[in-house]
């Protein structure tokens with residue numbers, strides 16, 4: 507009766523969407539990309555290899571992987587004109603606003619890739635360009651926000667190390683990429699890489715189903731991810747934990763607020779539409795969070811508050827009855843903080859991780875024979891037919 511329908515981009519109307527990319531069992535807390543368990547991929551693979559796996563469906567051969575990485579590195583420049591776009595934004599502009607606009611603007615510089623039915627070669631060019639350039643646009647958005655010069659990638663650094671290099675190197679001070687940080691960020695990108703039909707991925711499929719180009723579809727996905735109930739939650743978690751710290755670490759007060767029906771406050775980083783068990787990604791992040799802070803010798807009081815809050819919530823009947831567990835966003839912000847990444851860039855980090863998943867779903871959809879434009883239906887709950895009343899007779 508609410509007019510809510512199941513959005514189903516693959517089939518144009520409502521029903522269930524078929525996909526061969528990611529499998530989730532919410533009750534068991536299982537997550538697999540193309541059949542490979544998330545924990546095994548985090549332990550044995552890399553974000554670049556997982557990106558190839560998600561997009562092309564198979565782990566790459568050594569030759570395929572080398573060619574893929576070389577193309578991603580080759581395409582890591584953006585048109586010099588685009589640099590002036592960044593300086594047109596005020597310094598306080600949220601990086602997600604900049605990122606979504608810049609990704610859509612990439613289409614202006616690659617008109618040859620705007621075809622609604624790209625050849626496999628054109629599709630591969632678009633995909634490697636996006637994977638490479640979105641990371642550059644994200645780093646440039648950060649540099650704009652801190653008023654520093656843009657820094658370009660280095661051929662010898664891998665995808666993740668180059669992102670950290672572009673973020674933290676400046677013309678007068680080199681940033682040595684710490685392997686511990688690089689590995690932790692690579693894992694974070696892997697666990698964010700895909701999550702079946704979440705809000706932003708469904709948005710990418712929805713926009714792509716109209717045959718809009720991939721740049722436009724990804725830009726729309728970035729906007730959907732920005733929401734505090736979705737990718738914006740990782741920024742909200744840290745702000746919530748900082749509020750709790752300022753409030754004398756009284757996390758019981760915040761648990762009571764979250765339970766109060768008259769209070770719109772929700773425990774950010776808790777709960778999930780699909781996982782009614784512990785989000786496997788949260789478990790992996792929590793482990794890496796402990797290891798990273800320990801290896802970097804960082805004692806972040808926010809981590810202790812997060813652990814105390816988690817322990818209190820997991821033993822509270824309200825959360826137990828509703829099967830509310832920590833999700834992927836609960837610990838990720840603490841790891842980003844330890845890396846020196848500012849809070850307003852946390853959702854951008856989520857977008858960088860999710861990019862291969864969005865691309866994979868777009869590719870799967872446009873390659874699916876007979877895919878039609880998404881056109882969800884509704885349950886009409888408005889007024890029955892009625893006659894027009896002239897304004898002079900309205901009271």
Ligand code: SDX
Nearest residue numbers: 701704735736737739764772773774775776777778779828
């Ligand atoms: C992501 O879909 C994906 O896969 C998303 C994602 C991905 O990888 O793409 O996993 C990433 O977006 C993770 C979620 C990040 N968002 C947050 O952490 C925001 C806080 N969480 C919630 O707002 C909520 O849990 C959602 C949005 C995540 C899920 O909401 P649902 O499935 O619509 O749950 P619901 O609103 O129907 O809640 C069911 C009950 C309600 O209580 P009752 O009306 O039954 O009494 O649980 C309560 C809710 O009030 N509830 C919470 C809560 N989440 C749900 N109560 C307090 N705190 C919370 N966080």
